[in-house]
Every structure is written in C-alpha cells, then in structure tokens.
Amino acid sequence: MDLGTMQSDGRQEDAWDAVMDAFQSERYSGGFSREKWEEEFERVPLFMKSVGEEGSSAANNNPELQCIQNMLSDLEFVKERKEEGNEFFRQKQYRQAVEAYSSGIMLSPTNEKPPHCEEHKEHGIVREGRLQESVATTSIHKAKKEKVTAQERDIERKSEKESSDMETDNENCKELLTILHTNRAAANFHLGNFRSALNDIRRATSINPAHIKAIIRGARCCLALECNGEAVAWCDRGLTLLSGSKVESSEKTSLLQIRVKAERLRKEKERDERKTRTKEAALLQALKDRGICLVTHSLVADSEEGADAPEREGNVVLLSGGRLAWSVAFLYPEDDQRDLVVDFHEDTILADQLETILHEPPPWDLNGQYHVSNIRVFFESEDQIWNEVSQQVTLGDVLSHPRFIVKDYLPHLFICPISSPFLKRQRIRKAF
Numbered sequence: 001m002d003l004g005t006m007q008s009d010g011r012q013e014d015a016w017d018a019v020m021d022a023f024q025s026e027r028y029s030g031g032f033s034r035e036k037w038e039e040e041f042e043r044v045p046l047f048m049k050s051v052g053e054e055g056s057s058a059a060n061n062n063p064e065l066q067c068i069q070n071m072l073s074d075l076e077f078v079k080e081r082k083e084e085g086n087e088f089f090r091q092k093q094y095r096q097a098v099e100a101y102s103s104g105i106m107l108s109p110t111n112e113k114p115p116h117c118e119e120h121k122e123h124g125i126v127r128e129g130r131l132q133e134s135v136a137t138t139s140i141h142k143a144k145k146e147k148v149t150a151q152e153r154d155i156e157r158k159s160e161k162e163s164s165d166m167e168t169d170n171e172n173c174k175e176l177l178t179i180l181h182t183n184r185a186a187a188n189f190h191l192g193n194f195r196s197a198l199n200d201i202r203r204a205t206s207i208n209p210a211h212i213k214a215i216i217r218g219a220r221c222c223l224a225l226e227c228n229g230e231a232v233a234w235c236d237r238g239l240t241l242l243s244g245s246k247v248e249s250s251e252k253t254s255l256l257q258i259r260v261k262a263e264r265l266r267k268e269k270e271r272d273e274r275k276t277r278t279k280e281a282a283l284l285q286a287l288k289d290r291g292i293c294l295v296t297h298s299l300v301a302d303s304e305e306g307a308d309a310p311e312r313e314g315n316v317v318l319l320s321g322g323r324l325a326w327s328v329a330f331l332y333p334e335d336d337q338r339d340l341v342v343d344f345h346e347d348t349i350l351a352d353q354l355e356t357i358l359h360e361p362p363p364w365d366l367n368g369q370y371h372v373s374n375i376r377v378f379f380e381s382e383d384q385i386w387n388e389v390s391q392q393v394t395l396g397d398v399l400s401h402p403r404f405i406v407k408d409y410l411p412h413l414f415i416c417p418i419s420s421p422f423l424k425r426q427r428i429r430k431a432f
Contacts, residue, residue: 075173078104082180085187094187101184108177178208185217194224210241212251219258228266235259283318290324292399294406313340314410323347326395329412330357334422337364346396350377354391354415369417378414378428379404386414386423387431401431 043062081104088097185200201218204211215238222231238255245252287294315327324346330339339357354372361368369375378386381403389398398404399411416423 075109075176078108078176078180081107082176082183085180085183089183089187092190094190097187098184098191101180101187104180105177105184108180109173174207178204178211178214181207182211182214182217185214185221189217189221189224194221197221198225212238212241215241216251216254216258219255219262223258223262223265226265226269228262228269231262232259232266235262279318283316286318286322286324287316290396290400291402292406293402293404294409296408312408312410314406314408315342316409317343324396326399327410328395329410330354331412331414332370332416333414334416334420335364337362344395346399347394349392349394350389350398350413351391353395369420370415374418375415376418376423378416378426379412379431380414381405385427385429387429389413390432393432397432403431 044064081100085097085100085104088094088100181200181204185197185204188194188197188200198218198221201214201221204214205218208214215234219231219234219238222228222234235255235258239252239259242249242252242255313327313329317325319325326344326346327340327342328344330341332338341353341357344353351372354375354377358370358372358375362370372391377389377391379389379398379401381387382405387401387403389401395411398413399406404411
C-alpha cells in the first residue's frame with residue numbers, strides 16, 4: 001500500500017468519526033423525556049385534565065390545542081354566517097344571502113370538506129408522533145404500572161365523556177348544516193334558481209330526512225320546475241311524517257295545497273301530451289297516405305346533453321278538412337337569397353304562389369330576371385340531381401314525388417332564371 005492510499009483511508013475514517021459524533025450529539029428531541037414524561041403526557045389535548053383559557057400562554061404554546069380551538073371558532077363563525085344570511089334574506093337581498101349561507105356551508109365541520117386548520121397539519125403529524133412515542137415510553141416505566149393504570153382509567157372515563165360531548169356537538173353541526181342548505185334554497189328560489197334550490201333541499205334532507213320545512217320547499221321547487229309528479233312525491237313524504245299528529249298544522253295545510261295544485265297540473269300536462277301524440281299520429285298517417293318521405297334530425301339535436309335544440313323553421317299543419325299546410329323555403333342559389341313561405345296549402349299551384357312572391361321585383365334582383373315567365377323550378381334529390389318541375393302542378397304533387405325528400409318538415413325548392421349560367425353546372429332531369 002502506497003503513501004497516498006494510506007492518507008486517503010485516514011481521511012475517510014476521520015469523516016466517518018465526525019458523522020458518528022454529530023449523530024450522537026443530535027438526539028431526537030420530539031419524544032417524551034424519561035424524567036418529565038407525565039407532565040408532557042398531560043400537554044397532549046386528548047389526555048388533558050384541564051384546558052387553559054383561549055389566548056393564554058399555555059394555549060399559545062400548544063399548537064395541537066390551538067387547532068382544536070380554531071375548529072370550535074369555525075363553528076361559531078358558521079353560526080355568524082347563518083345569522084348574516086338571515087338578515088340579508090329579511091332585507092330581500094337574496095344574492096348576498098346566498099353568499100353568506102354558502103360561506104357557512106363551506107366552513108361547517110360536518111361538510112364534505114371539514115375546516116381543519118391547514119396551518120396546523122404539520123403539528124397534527126407531530127402530535128401523532130408524540131402519541132406513538134408515549135406508548136413506547138410507557139412500556140419502559142413498568143415500575144410505575146399501578147399509577148399509570150389508574151391514570152389510564154381516568155383518561156378512559158374522560159374519553160367516554162368527551163366522545164359523548166362530541167356526538168352531541170356533531171348532531172348540532174348537522175342540524176346547522178341542514179338549516180344552511182334549507183335557507184340557501186329559499187334564497188335561490190326567490191332568485192329563480194329553482195334547480196339549485198332543489199339540489200340544496202336534497203342535501204338538507206339527506207342530512208335530516210325529517211326536516212319538514214325543507215320538504216315543503218322541495219315540493220315548491222318541483223312545482224316551479226314543472227316536475228309535478230316529483231312535487232306530489234315530496235308532499236306525500238311530508239304528509240307521512242305529519243300523519244301521527246292529530247292537530248292541523250300550517251305545514252300540513254301547505255303540503256295539501258301544493259299537492260292538489262301539483263296533481264291538477266300533472267293531469268293537465270298528461271292530457272295535453274295525449275292530445276299532442278294523437279295529432280302527431282294523425283299527421284304522420286296523412287304524410288304516409290300521400291307517400292311523402294319525411295326525414296327529421298330533431299331527435300339527434302334533442303339528445304345532446306346540455307344543448308338546446310334550435311327553433312325549427314319547418315312546420316306542417318293538419319287542417320280541419322284533412323288537408324296539409326306547409327312552410328316552404330324558396331332558394332335563389334345564383335344570388336344567394338331565400339324566401340320562407342308559411343301556410344303554403346298543398347292544393348295551391350306553384351305558379352300562383354310564385355306570382356305572389358315575385359309580383360314586386362326583389363330588391364336584390366338588379367337585372368330584373370326573376371318573374372314567373374322567366375324562371376325554372378327544381379328540387380334536389382338524394383343523388384344530388386336537380387329535378388325540374390312544372391309551375392302548373394300543386395305543392396302536394398311535388399311533395400308526393402318519389403324522389404322528393406322533406407327534411408325537418410321544411411321542403412326546399414330552387415328557383416333559377418331560364419338562361420342562368422348556374423344551371424350549366426348542374427345535372428338536371430325532368431320530374432313533371
């Protein structure tokens with residue numbers, strides 16, 4: 001071994017000695033000491049025999065206790081937000097009331113996201129470490145077993161009492177959260193936010209299924225949303241809860257009144273739907289009898305979640321005499337213009353309708369080409385061929401042609417001047 005290698009080994013040994021010295025001198029200081037473990041054990045909030053006043057030096061030096069006290073302060077804050085919301089509601093400032101109730105709901109200890117103190121998460125981890133350390137330390141002091149056992153009995157009794165108190169507090173918190181959701185529903189109802197109000201009612205009754213005021217508001221929300229069957233169900237739910245009372249209460253009267261109205265509206269809606277279905281069936285039969293091919297895409301638009309179906313231009317009406325009246329679009333492709341004619345009777349001759357439309361030259365017809373004697377009429381079939389029709393046939397004749405397809409209840413007819421260069425680019429055949 002040469003001199004350089006020996007010097008290198010010596011430096012490594014010195015470095016390891018320094019590391020070991022530092023490790024021995026920097027002992028873990030988070031655990032309980034052997035001499036004062038009972039005193040330190042008493043400072044753990046779970047095992048305290050007495051708690052100092054909030055804001056005292058003892059409380060300020062105990063981060064775990066501060067966290068618990070802050071949680072209790074949050075509950076008081078929730079109550080303040082409720083009272084603030086109630087005051088806004090009395091003043092008919094419903095948006096501010098919704099904000100106040102929402103703030104209380106977010107901070108409620110029984111909400112889905114309890115208001116634990118984020119700044120004390122680290123202290124919570126330290127507390128857990130100290131509890132684990134206390135278990136290890138307790139096992140060391142076997143000589144004081146009897147004293148520890150007596151202390152454990154005291155702690156167990158205290159823990160049972162605290163557990164009972166916590167259950168009571170938890171029930172109070174749940175009742176407060178129920179009221180907040182119910183009150184926010186009332187404010188949203190006055191703002192016209194019926195769906196949001198109903199969602200709050202559902203949350204309130206999931207916490208307290210017997211909250212009669214929430215049930216009444218749920219019925220009113222459903223009535224406003226025209227969900228009459230669901231409104232009846234809410235009323236029946238409330239009346240079942242009140243069935244044991246022989247005294248006629250205002251809540252029972254309200255539920256009965258809402259139920260009568262909802263039941264009446266439900267029956268009226270069902271009657272109207274039956275009439276609509278009967279009319280639709282008669283209309284479809286009339287189209288079938290005439291051999292008219294109808295293709296509608298409205299069902300596709302209606303099925304798109306969250307999308308409002310556009311208002312349909314096309315329309316066909318079955319008249320009392322069994323005849324049809326249509327909305328018809330006349331397209332002028334050469335000039336990129338269109339006319340929409342409503343109540344176009346199926347027995348009307350095309351020339352008569354065109355004379356009505358083109359009696360006065362359109363403002364965009366700068367060359368004066370569009371008049372009945374100088375135009376040709378077409379419809380486009382599925383094979384993209386233009387089919388020319390005579391102006392002397394009726395609308396019903398055109399729509400009944402086997403190659404004519406009515407899309408979304410709106411027939412389309414193309415109008416072009418006789419000498420239009422646009423026609424040279426189209427494939428044309430005679431239909432009539």
